[in-house]
Amino acid sequence: MRKPYLKSYPDKEGFFGEFGGSYIPEELIKPFEEIKKAYEEIKSTPKFIEELKHVRKHYQGRPTPISFARNLSNFCGGAKIYLKREDLNHTGAHKLNHCMAEVILAKHLGKKKVIAETGAGQHGVALATAAAYFNLECEIHMGEVDIKKEYPNVVRMKILGAKVIPATHGLKTLKEAVDSAFEAYLKDTDNSIYCIGSVVGPHPFPMMIRDFQSIISIEAKEQFFELECKLPDNIVACVGGGSNAIGIFSSFIDEETVNLYGVEPMGKGEKIGEHSASLTYGEEGIMHGFNSIMLKDEKGEPAAVHSVASGIDYPSVGPEHAFLKTQNRTKVGLCTDKEAVDAFYKLSQMEGIIPALESAHAVAYAMKLAKTLPKDKTILVNLSGRGDKDIDYVIQNYPL
Structure with missing residues (x-):
């Protein structure tokens, strides 16, 4: 009998066939391993499952x-x-499905701050919402072009208490927002966690976000x-x-x-x-x-x-x-x-x-x-x- 797909992929190194994996600077290896280990520890625990189920039903x-x-x-x-x-x-939007879970994970790791990128602003709003709910600091990086284009969501993020950082290099859109957020995270991996907004990035994020979504x-x-x-x-x-x-x-x-x-x-x-x-x-x-x-x-x-x-x-x-x-x-x-x-x-x-x-x-x-x-x-x-x-x-x- 064939093993179910979701139990087969990704492999232990985070690969879906030849795609995926983790290609990151040496200084990020330890914090990303910390995130992976914490997720593996809590994802099947009754406490995590019940907390997420409660939040989804009574808040989301x-x-x-x-x-x-x-x-x-x-x-x-x-x-x-x-x-x-x-x-x-x-x-x-669907983004809150993974943001609430990521912030629960951040609290489990003892982090005080969540950092992320956003394009249309939906991930930024969702993470700012989750951070407010769980009482964590929130920093959102967004391309300068998208800040103008999606201004209502920028206002929402600020009202929710998030700090919005413009990405002003390159095309000033989503890729540059990711660049900027990674740089900010590198400066403070002890107190913060990078909450990636999609099924992209180094392992374990493509797997984690899939599971949450x-x-x-x-x-x-x-x-x-x-x-x-x-x-x-x-x-x-x-x-x-x-x-x-x-x-x-x-x-x-x-x-x-x-x-x-x-x-x-x-x-x-x-x-x-x-x-x-x-x-x-x-x-x-x-x-x-x-x-x-x-x-x-x-x-x-x-x-x-x-x-x-x-x-x-x-x-x-x-x-x-x-x-x-x-x-x-x-x-x-x-x-x-x-x-x-x-x-x-x-x-x-x-x-x-x-x-x-x-x-x-x-x-x-x-x-x-x-x-x-x-x-x-x-x-x-x-x-x-x-x-x-x-x-x-x-x-x-x-x-x-």
């Missing part, structure tokens, strides 16, 4: 529901589209069966680093009848700097401490990237997503800026749900996919976040 508002997008489905005229409503999770698919599997008396035929999620996607995929990886689609940002075109489609146009490479598939420039360095959605404009992707793609377990879809904005408006006006621009990429692809399928087929979209943070930017740049 889990389980989040699944909604049938009836009007959108009728508009597309094909498969039925369902939405896993992570936008209804406290703070408005798997609650999405655990809930969805049971909920969808109650609605349709079967599993979904297709699951669709946007992919930048890939935390929401691996969250909705994880419990379905061994279900071979379920097609898994990771949707990448095609941005404005195929040229380097016009998109963030790492799995589609990238090649193997090491960045931010892990080996995966990444977009490279002519010098072999991380390439310039673009997306209308700040949370997914990253020149690499989580190593598990790279592995699942090379194993042909997941399929890669593409969505342009224009298609994402169109889906943003369509879902808002047809279902009364304003999605995050990141999530709108998944909605847009699901709409295209639905039109190719018969009406007895189903698509489950992970609606990873709500669009409050994006409304000013969308109205200013893509007016009605």
